[in-house]
Amino acid sequence: MSRRNYATIKAGKILRVDKGKEPSVMNMTERPSGVFPAVCPLDCPDTCGLLLHKENGKIVKVTGNPDHPETKGAICNKVRNMAERVNHPQRLLYPLRRSGPKGSGEFVRISWPEAIAEIADRLKRLSEEHGSESILPYSFYGNMGVLNAEGMDRRFFGRLGASKLDYTICNSAGNAGWKYTMGFGGGSSPRDTLNAKLFIVWGGNIVSTSMHQAVLMEQARKNGATVVVIDVHKNLTGRRADWFIPLYPGTDTALALGLMHVLFERGMTDEAFLREHTLGHEELREHVQAYTPERVSRITGVPAEDIVRLALMYGETSPSHIHIGNGLQHHDNGGMAVRTVSCLPALTGQWKRGGGAFKSNGAYASLNDGALQRPELRPNPGVRTINMNKLADALLTLQPKVHGLFVFGSNPAVVAPESERVREGLEREDLFTVVHELFLTDTAKYADIVLPATSSFENTDLYTSYWHHYVQLQQPVIEPAGESKSNFELFKLLAQAMGFEEEAFQESEETVIAAALDNPDNPYLNGVTLARLKEERFVELDLAPKADYLNRLATPSGKIELYSRQLEALGLPPLPTYLPLEEGFDGENRAERQGRYPLMFISPPNHNFLNSTFANVGKHQSMEKEPLLQIHPLDAESRGLEDGHFVEAYNDRGSYRLKASVTDLMLPGTVVSQGLWWSGGSEDGPRASKRLANALTSSRIADLGGGATFFSTTVEIRPADPDSADSAS
Numbered sequence: 001m002s003r004r005n006y007a008t009i010k011a012g013k014i015l016r017v018d019k020g021k022e023p024s025v026m027n028m029t030e031r032p033s034g035v036f037p038a039v040c041p042l043d044c045p046d047t048c049g050l051l052l053h054k055e056n057g058k059i060v061k062v063t064g065n066p067d068h069p070e071t072k073g074a075i076c077n078k079v080r081n082m083a084e085r086v087n088h089p090q091r092l093l094y095p096l097r098r099s100g101p102k103g104s105g106e107f108v109r110i111s112w113p114e115a116i117a118e119i120a121d122r123l124k125r126l127s128e129e130h131g132s133e134s135i136l137p138y139s140f141y142g143n144m145g146v147l148n149a150e151g152m153d154r155r156f157f158g159r160l161g162a163s164k165l166d167y168t169i170c171n172s173a174g175n176a177g178w179k180y181t182m183g184f185g186g187g188s189s190p191r192d193t194l195n196a197k198l199f200i201v202w203g204g205n206i207v208s209t210s211m212h213q214a215v216l217m218e219q220a221r222k223n224g225a226t227v228v229v230i231d232v233h234k235n236l237t238g239r240r241a242d243w244f245i246p247l248y249p250g251t252d253t254a255l256a257l258g259l260m261h262v263l264f265e266r267g268m269t270d271e272a273f274l275r276e277h278t279l280g281h282e283e284l285r286e287h288v289q290a291y292t293p294e295r296v297s298r299i300t301g302v303p304a305e306d307i308v309r310l311a312l313m314y315g316e317t318s319p320s321h322i323h324i325g326n327g328l329q330h331h332d333n334g335g336m337a338v339r340t341v342s343c344l345p346a347l348t349g350q351w352k353r354g355g356g357a358f359k360s361n362g363a364y365a366s367l368n369d370g371a372l373q374r375p376e377l378r379p380n381p382g383v384r385t386i387n388m389n390k391l392a393d394a395l396l397t398l399q400p401k402v403h404g405l406f407v408f409g410s411n412p413a414v415v416a417p418e419s420e421r422v423r424e425g426l427e428r429e430d431l432f433t434v435v436h437e438l439f440l441t442d443t444a445k446y447a448d449i450v451l452p453a454t455s456s457f458e459n460t461d462l463y464t465s466y467w468h469h470y471v472q473l474q475q476p477v478i479e480p481a482g483e484s485k486s487n488f489e490l491f492k493l494l495a496q497a498m499g500f501e502e503e504a505f506q507e508s509e510e511t512v513i514a515a516a517l518d519n520p521d522n523p524y525l526n527g528v529t530l531a532r533l534k535e536e537r538f539v540e541l542d543l544a545p546k547a548d549y550l551n552r553l554a555t556p557s558g559k560i561e562l563y564s565r566q567l568e569a570l571g572l573p574p575l576p577t578y579l580p581l582e583e584g585f586d587g588e589n590r591a592e593r594q595g596r597y598p599l600m601f602i603s604p605p606n607h608n609f610l611n612s613t614f615a616n617v618g619k620h621q622s623m624e625k626e627p628l629l630q631i632h633p634l635d636a637e638s639r640g641l642e643d644g645h646f647v648e649a650y651n652d653r654g655s656y657r658l659k660a661s662v663t664d665l666m667l668p669g670t671v672v673s674q675g676l677w678w679s680g681g682s683e684d685g686p687r688a689s690k691r692l693a694n695a696l697t698s699s700r701i702a703d704l705g706g707g708a709t710f711f712s713t714t715v716e717i718r719p720a721d722p723d724s725a726d727s728a729s
């Protein structure tokens with residue numbers, strides 16, 4: 001293992017170098033200055049190794065750790081500027097109690113003992129009066145650390161008997177689609193993708209969202225690969241493609257079926273592979289006859305000759321790699337879209353030719369969830385589960401009512417669909433809301449009690465990646481800001497106040513990490529231990545079992561299921577089948593479906609925010625400038641709009657004011673606005689205005705996995721008064 005030197009620096013000057021020796025755990029917080037190893041905590045596949053440059057107890061700079069075997073010292077711009085966020089003057093430092101109306105942001109400082117006593121008292125009373133299921137924890141992966149994102153909180157809310165949350169906002173439709181097909185939730189390893197001669201990015205923007213995969217894509221291109229990007233929008237990745245293929249939103253299933261049609265028809269399939277490793281190839285061969293290039297072209301907007309050309313390219317090129325992004329699955333038919341695309345490598349036998357596909361590699365590192373979350377603590381295992389995409393309904397219409405909401409690691413007033421109704425729910429006077437946060441986010445403004453959270457650099461935690469195969473340990477580098485506490489610590493404190501006496505609430509971070517790593521069901525975790533993490537910092541999973549990948553597919557048949565009896569049993573099409581969006585249109589049904597809202601509204605991540613994180617930090621705001629609506633020249637012209645005009649995108653759910661950017665990066669009929677802006681939280685950025693993409697999006701549930709349908713949204717656009725953008729509330 002390579003060891004670098006960790007230097008003690010002051011005012012940019014190196015004072016001392018500890019040769020080949022990392023500072024010990026205790027040392028890192030105690031030593032006021034130096035360069036210390038860390039892990040990027042953000043919800044990003046790359047899980048970079050970082051170096052924190054510390055002076056006088058403060059982080060002054062964040063760089064990449066060159067020793068990380070996969071991320072190799074390169075990090076994104078967002079995190080290079082992370083020090084500004086960690087040291088931000090608006091970091092929450094003390095517990096707060098609401099003193100004004102919900103949403104007003106008026107609070108008074110209280111002490112931790114007061115806050116904990118009040119929360120424990122309210123939770124007890126709610127449990128007595130309405131039952132413990134009236135309490136809903138709402139969280140996501142603002143910090144990917146296992147202990148803080150899905151450890152002590154799960155123990156606490158389980159023991160309390162609260163309603164369960166279904167964590168569906170991100171990739172659950174696509175992951176389900178992949179799993180019905182492949183069984184196991186992992187695909188090609190990063191380094192496998194280097195050998196690809198055809199590299200397809202399908203519904204992903206890896207230049208912005210997984211930069212190290214984009215680096216590997218460039219290396220593959222240098223080795224002779226052709227890069228194809230299939231997207232509804234020529235994003236930064238599409239702009240780097242050798243061939244960019246734009247299509248109508250929600251039509252990917254049809255495109256993939258069209259490719260299959262050509263592959264079967266031209267005899268370009270690997271019949272031996274299909275016989276040995278798949279279920280249902282004869283049914284599929286028959287089924288895809290209906291998806292002729294001409295018909296698929298009408299649906300997708302992709303010219304028939306391009307469909308044939310792409311199919312021939314895919315049929316002739318080995319190895320090939322398909323990177324399946326999150327974009328195509330944030331749709332009504334998103335599970336099926338990912339399922340269909342994930343069938344393609346099997347048709348040409350890629351899994352035996354060094355190629356394949358990637359959706360998520362999370363399963364290679366799956367931990368011992370039982371030991372981590374201790375589900376046996378729950379007195380009511382049959383309690384209801386609430387889909388997090390349905391937060392608006394959960395707060396407004398669900399019976400029995402939700403009376404207590406506990407939010408941490410997420411900013412639902414901004415990120416959840418139907419944000420106008422989410423906010424209406426958060427305004428309910430009879431709802432007791434606690435928000436544990438680093439900032440007074442839009443969500444925190446609705447809380448009765450706000451609790452300050454540490455940043456991940458102040459904690460001990462375990463990090464796995466859903467892309468590469470290295471496990472990492474974070475140990476505290478700086479002291480907690482103000483009186484902030486980690487999620488882990490918070491839920492231990494609350495457990496004590498509630499009188500939960502189980503040892504599960506006494507355990508240290510290290511005990512829980514060791515237990516989580518000990519997963520007899522996951523051979524890839526063999527030999528990954530806490531002791532090695534402390535010693536080596538980046539511990540690679542045991543990849544020996546991967547040689548046997550095709551025999552480890554956990555589908556009912558043990559094969560790649562082109563035909564799925566599981567889906568059939570659910571009343572869904574057992575073969576990959578194109579179903580049009582519930583809200584939206586394709587090229588074929590356009591005329592009858594384009595009603596009052598004739599534009600498809602797509603709101604994917606931008607380059608410099610991480611979901612809504614960083615949207616309140618001046619540097620990140622200025623890099624993104626302001627919310628833009630990309631609109632095709634034909635759509636702009638027919639509405640009398642010009643580049644730079646203020647516009648309002650609207651539908652029955654709400655409206656979003658932003659500036660028009662007239663561009664032909666999409667097909668006509670699609671408009672795009674990148675980035676989850678929010679109303680403020682910062683005085684150092686552009687003037688605060690109501691900037692909520694999710695005011696427009698629907699909380700319908702996707703076909704599989706309970707997934708979100710953010711991008712199956714239709715709108716109309718009208719000119720807006722430039723001044724009213726700032727006064728909107």
Ligand SMILES: Nc1nc2c(c(=O)[nH]1)N[C@H]1C(S)=C(S)[C@@H](COP(=O)(O)OP(=O)(O)OC[C@H]3O[C@@H](n4cnc5c(=O)[nH]c(N)nc54)[C@H](O)[C@@H]3O)O[C@H]1N2
Nearest residue numbers: 203204205209231233249250325326327605607609610611
């Ligand atoms: N800079 C940055 N990086 C991030 C994030 C961030 O916010 N900012 N978020 C992180 C998280 S939580 C996630 S889940 C990942 C997501 O990252 P990706 O997997 O890259 O997915 P998205 O960026 O959501 O969407 C990718 C593309 O899908 C396109 N798209 C939308 N609808 C369709 C469709 O119907 N078909 C096709 N083919 N394309 C479509 C969008 O135009 C967009 O260009 O990124 C992570 N990394």
Ligand SMILES: Nc1nc2c(c(=O)[nH]1)N[C@H]1C(S)=C(S)[C@@H](COP(=O)(O)OP(=O)(O)OC[C@H]3O[C@@H](n4cnc5c(=O)[nH]c(N)nc54)[C@H](O)[C@@H]3O)O[C@H]1N2
Nearest residue numbers: 140141142143170408409410411415436453603611612613
């Ligand atoms: N329109 C539209 N909406 C989307 C998406 C989209 O593409 N378009 N993407 C969706 C996707 S893929 C995702 S994953 C979700 C993401 O939604 P969220 O998971 O809510 O992500 P963030 O907006 O980054 O909010 C995370 C919050 O956690 C806080 N936080 C960070 N670390 C900690 C900690 O250790 N403790 C506590 N208590 N808090 C912490 C941060 O300060 C931040 O406010 O958004 C979804 N929403």
Ligand code: SF4
Nearest residue numbers: 040044047048076079
């Ligand atoms: S956000 Fe992603 S690319 Fe940026 S430092 Fe973190 S893990 Fe690396």
Ligand SMILES: [Mo]
Nearest residue numbers: 043169170171
């Ligand atoms: Mo996500």
